[in-house]
């Protein structure tokens with residue numbers, strides 16, 4: 001782990017943007033903006049939203065000035081850019097982050113104090129920019145923060161969804177989904193660019209390689225400046241809005257056809273209307289592919305237009321000026337689109353275009369779950385993007401042809417030729433239970449797998465053995481669930497079309513080489529890399545936990561750690577210091593109080609603050625095993641109920657908090673939410689339990705909730721079945737905030753254990769390397785159900801928490817492994833999980849030791865700064881160099 005420490009660029013506080021105007025001018029600007037944007041000419045009559053708008057407007061002025069300077073400078077320097085293509089950016093709120101990153105916290109705080117307004121009240125008046133589902137989208141947001149902070153010329157590119165991630169409400173304890181209407185009050189953080197527009201085509205025909213789209217829309221740009229910290233660099237997130245080519249059909253209107261008159265507008269606007277609320281599988285909808293192509297095409301056209309302006313047709317130079325990082329499979333149509341733009345629009349030959357494409361693109365994979373790797377039917381791409389389908393076909397053919405020359409592949413071909421006829425591939429094992437129902441609900445057609453290819457029927461042509469040997473490398477494959485339906489494997493297309501492919505944590509990057517991309521790794525090992533995720537220490541420690549940040553700064557003798565998180569290791573020497581521990585603990589308690597107050601405000605539940613705060617917040621998924629957590633809670637409840645008063649006094653009181661959204665069609669995930677609320681209803685109202693156990697579901701978990709939850713937590717759960725969670729990023733945020741982890745050896749937990757000391761985590765569970773073997777073999781005869789597991793499960797089945805019938809299939813999904821249930825190994829991991837939980841209880845009784853470990857977590861979290869991650873991407877994949885704006 002020898003990563004060079006990022007340089008500390010400026011002395012603390014000497015931010016290039018920080019005001020030199022003095023307070024009086026700043027105050028004047030705020031006041032003027034308050035009056036310009038508010039609903040009254042009297043400051044006293046303005047409400048929190050008005051004040052927010054006015055303050056945001058005044059911050060925006062400074063932000064945009066620095067943004068223009070940065071962008072102009074980069075343009076002049078004609079430097080290489082990284083373009084981060086992502087269907088999701090989960091930015092959260094901007095006001096506090098912008099003020100703090102620009103180094104204006106002090107002056108703004110002073111002025112607001114004078115005006116009698118609290119910054120915290122303003123923060124809450126801002127709408128949350130939730131243009132993402134979960135980890136992948138939030139990672140993109142952290143990356144933008146680090147790219148700007150490290151002065152790297154770079155932009156994010158995505159979609160300006162009118163409706164972001166749905167709002168989750170609870171209706172009788174069940175998830176209710178409401179639209180996220182986030183733009184109604186305007187968005188002070190964006191700059192509309194009416195002059196930056198591109199035409200995006202769909203459907204139509206191809207004649208002699210010439211595509212004539214049957215439908216076209218306009219992509220219009222909106223820039224969202226991204227302030228770096230302690231630098232005058234302000235980066236950019238450019239988001240696209242879809243608009244019609246023709247605003248309004250006056251002829252139709254005049255004929256009285258009012259629907260037709262606005263039909264084109266409606267159809268175009270649909271494209272950037274909603275973020276697909278789904279982090280689980282491909283959403284088998286043409287509109288989703290349309291969205292993907294829409295933003296990818298607009299972004300590539302935009303970059304190519306700027307390049308052309310500067311360098312004319314010198315396209316071989318493009319890889320020295322631009323690198324595109326594809327965030328998961330969602331933007332991978334970029335492979336075909338860049339080829340199309342270079343060949344059809346710029347007149348390059350195939351080989352020249354391919355060489356450029358392969359040098360410009362890079363691909364990040366975020367999952368090994370087969371159902372989440374996008375595979376689009378050839379028929380769908382062929383209809384929506386006929387020219388792209390031709391290009392993909394040709395890429396596939398040329399790619400496989402090129403393999404015939406590789407020695408390794410040649411050997412396989414010869415072997416295959418000798419053993420004709422080809423054997424049918426083994427049917428894929430499809431997980432039982434909810435994942436299955438989810439896959440069926442969301443993919444193109446529900447249906448049973450065909451069981452792999454069948455033996456060729458009589459009269460049917462037998463496959464050429466060479467083709468058969470190359471089949472596993474095919475980008476275009478047959479749908480294993482539906483005979484005769486061909487699919488484009490978008491991840492394979494990306495691997496072939498990219499210069500680098502990376503996973504997001506060490507274990508994950510190894511797993512993808514052994515599983516989903518094994519055959520590709522065999523023939524091009526040089527492409528595969530690891531880039532362990534990271535999170536920005538600005539938002540996730542300095543700004544969300546100001547009291548702890550102040551203590552850290554005091555202990556380390558400066559705030560350099562905010563842009564050089566490796567310095568947090570300096571806290572190690574305070575881990576045993578009793579005075580320091582006491583201060584650390586007092587801050588945690590104050591943060592628990594802040595969290596309890598927020599929970600009261602949002603749910604009405606009053607919580608005590610002395611118990612251990614135990615938290616699991618993330619998307620609801622079977623592989624993340626909220627269910628395992630809930631079963632242990634049921635067992636804890638059972639034990640408390642069965643205990644004598646004396647025994648009860650020995651229980652360590654706990655508050656168990658679970659939050660997260662379930663994809664709208666994810667049947668089992670919704671049941672897990674209901675199980676949480678049902679357990680909460682029973683436990684929280686049971687006088688036998690009183691304060692020993694509280695269980696609360698936190699509705700509408702999102703970025704701003706996380707900013708309060710994480711600082712106030714003491715134990716966090718990252719308990720996925722080993723081998724399933726690519727990385728996890730909240731584990732890093734919790735660690736930074738001194739929260740202990742109970743977890744499996746999965747994703748980034750492994751690296752956190754390395755940094756913090758494995759003995760300081762509560763580790764349990766089957767290791768990843770045993771999981772597949774277990775599924776394939778041992779599970780068939782496994783009967784060793786822990787009686788405590790059976791008791792807990794029976795409580796659910798017997799209706800202790802009500803809703804007995806509703807929970808039946810949830811209970812069935814983890815009963816009787818031998819029948820192929822319990823894909824995620826809840827039962828086999830339960831015993832070890834309870835052991836780890838018992839250790840948690842024991843340690844919590846020793847507050848000094850608990851606090852010592854808490855300090856060690858923060859001290860060991862420096863590696864998980866997204867600054868480190870981005871530096872690695874910049875050096876090892878992008879080849880993009882820092883380009884700070886010189887101070888004038």
Ligand code: NBX
Pocket residue numbers: 133134135136137139278279280281282283366367372504533725726727728729747
């Ligand atoms: O990406 C997440 C992984 O599950 C985490 O382990 C990882 O830490 C994080 C960042 O690398 N993946 C994720 O959030 N995926 C999605 O949100 C998603 C969205 C749409 C979709 C598939 C997945 N079709």
